[in-house]
Amino acid sequence: MxxxxxxxxxxxxxxxxxxxxxxxxxxxxxxxxxxxxxxxxxxxxxxxxxxxxxxxxxxxxxxxxxxxxDRPPPSEGNSNTTVPVRERKYSCERCDRRFYTRKDVRRHAVVHTGRRDFLCPRCAQRFGRRDHLTRHLKKSHAQESGLMPPCTPSSTPVATPSPATQCPVKEEPSPVASDIGSKEPMETFSRDMYNSYPMANPVPGMGHPHGLMQGSLSSSMGVARHMPPQSSHHHHLQPPVAPQQQPYSNMARYQHGSTSYPRADVDSFLLDLQSAPPPHLSAVNSSTSTSASPQREVQGEGVGAGGEPHLLSRSPAISSTELSCTTNMDLGPLLGFLPFSLPPYSPHMGMGGLVMSYPPTTTTSPPSSSSGLSSQAPGPFTFFQPPQAHVPQGPGAHNHSQLPQAYSSPAMSTSSSLPHYYQAFQQ
DNA sequence: GTGTGCCACGACTAATTA
DNA sequence: TAATTAGTCGTGGCACAC
Known part of the structure; x- marks a missing residue:
């Protein structure tokens, strides 16, 4: 049998x-x-x-x-003489990993950069590789594929029609590749890449793929990556250890789950967010010191001074306004966590991720969505509101109960939780 | 040579069960 | 509550097309 x-x-x-x-x-x-x-x-x-x-x-x-x-046996332990021994001629300069082909090394660079250019148009989850997104869509959004076509070359990261934002970040000259080729330290761009790629903005109206969304997850990832799961929620904002200095074995561990945010991390993030200035203020602050972003500290340890502007400018999809948005890295993590189902493009969405993401009304908008996102019908991004809406206000703001249920940690944490949202979103 | 996508595996996490 | 189960993601190898 x-x-x-x-x-x-x-x-x-x-x-x-x-x-x-x-x-x-x-x-x-x-x-x-x-x-x-x-x-x-x-x-x-x-x-x-x-x-x-x-x-x-x-x-x-x-x-x-x-x-x-039929994998090539380990270079050291191959006893199978019938299989020609292949040599891993290409090594990663940031770790001891060796690969059979150069392109594998390039692809491997994502491990060090943390770059995630491919955004799921349905749950905003980000991936470092296109095939990951494809797989994710097939596995996690297969049922919704009827509503939205699965990831196809034309619908990848940003499956939206917007010409300026849809591009799968790939279109941007990848610093990864270039840096690898040039053998330059990737930290130089690693902290910038989050801002640089146009990505991600699955929702054109959402404004730019803005730094809000972009760096966001990445920064969060960078943070979470360096935290022990148990205590991560206590320290997720503290300066992390330089990842590049970790042995590869550890690196992989840190990398792992970068998109799967532990519940505690999400909770803690929300807490911190709440205790922090309102997003828009925080954005302003961050604009004055981009290095303040946790992610920057994570990845930017060796960051070179320059580059940000020109990196950003390399992306035709990023306007000057968007550039300013890219300074809002601090807010990114929140948005990145949001399990929103990106709505189809709509001109009503206006422009500017900031405007969209942090509408002034959010401070007063009732957490009606607490009973389910389904109630938030009209606004394309209504589900963005709750987090910000509860941000600071008073001592009680730290209480998670103040957050709409949909935004409570559980659902926000991982992709595995997303399906729960989808049910609400689809309604 | 490069980009892309598929596949397999390991690890992590959430959900379920005893 | 601990153990088990199952889903997902990160990563690397590789085949294919260009």
């Missing part, structure tokens, strides 16, 4: 929205949305399957699967 093999391959077709949960265990009738889950189940519950003969000749399923992996 070597059905696993079939599933492992055939069930990979996740492109079809309706194909979710297609991983069926024929032994226990369980279903899994992901191949990984299914495989784990096989190992955990039906480990005997590993002894199943492989139709292709491999003695066991696992071994057979391994044969399909």
């Amino acid at each position: 070597f059905h696993q093999q079939d599933h492992l391959k055939s069930q990979l077709q996740e492109s079809h929205p309706a194909s979710r949960q297609l991983f069926h265990c024929q032994e226990c009738r369980k279903q899994y949305n992901t191949q990984l889950g299914y495989r784990r189940h096989l190992v955990a519950a039906h480990s005997a399957a590993s002894g199943l003969p492989c139709p292709e000749g491999s003695p066991s399923l696992l071994e057979h699967l391994g044969s399909h992996i």
Whole structure:
């Protein structure tokens, strides 16, 4: 009963929205949305399957699967003489990792830069690679794909029609690549890249991909990245340790979950936000000292002085106004956390992410959304309001209960929580 | 040679269950 | 409440097209 093999391959077709949960265990009738889950189940519950003969000749399923992996064995421990030993000729200068191809090194650079150019048009989650976004859309938004086409080359990061903002950041000359090629320290741009790429603005009307959104997650990530999960919510604003100085093994750990914000982090962030000046004020302040952004401290340790302006200017999608917005990095994290479902482009959205993100009315807007985002019908970004709306006001502001439920940490934390929102959003 | 996308794996986290 | 289960994401290898 070597059905696993079939599933492992055939069930990979996740492109079809309706194909979710297609991983069926024929032994226990369980279903899994992901191949990984299914495989784990096989190992955990039906480990005997590993002894199943492989139709292709491999003695066991696992071994057979391994044969399909066909990865070059580790350079040091390869006992398989039949496979030509490949040399990892290309190394990362920021860590000891070595790769088979140069482009792999370039792609690897994202690990160090933290750059996430690809924004999910549905949940604002960001990814460092396009294929990650594609995968995310397929897995997390497959059901909504009927409403919004899955990530296609034309709908990637910013699937919106706006010409100025839709571009997947890629269009911008990637400092990553250039820096790698030039062997320059990536810190030089790493802190800028968050502002530089046009990205992200899935919602053109939202204003620019503005720094608000951009740096936002990135900065948050940079912060969270350096914090132990347990105490992160206590220190997420404190200057982090320079990531570049971490051994790669640690680096990977830090990097991990950069988009998956621990609940505590979100909570703490909101708390800090609340105790901080109103966003717009904070933005002003930050504009005077961009280095104050936690993320900058994280990534900008070795930051070179120059570059920001010209990096920014490299993006045709960023106007001078937007440039000013890029100074609002401090606000970014909040927006980045917001699990909003980006609405379709609408001219009503006006311009300027700041305006959109922090409408004056937010201070008075009732947290009607607390009962569910579904109630926030009209405004495209009504769901942006709550966080800011509760920002400072008084001692009680720290109380999470003041935040609309939808903005409470749980839902904001990770993509895994997003589906809960979608249900509300879709209503 | 490069860009892109698919795949697999490990790790983390949330949800579920005992 | 601890253990288990399941979903998601980050990362690297690689095939393919240009």
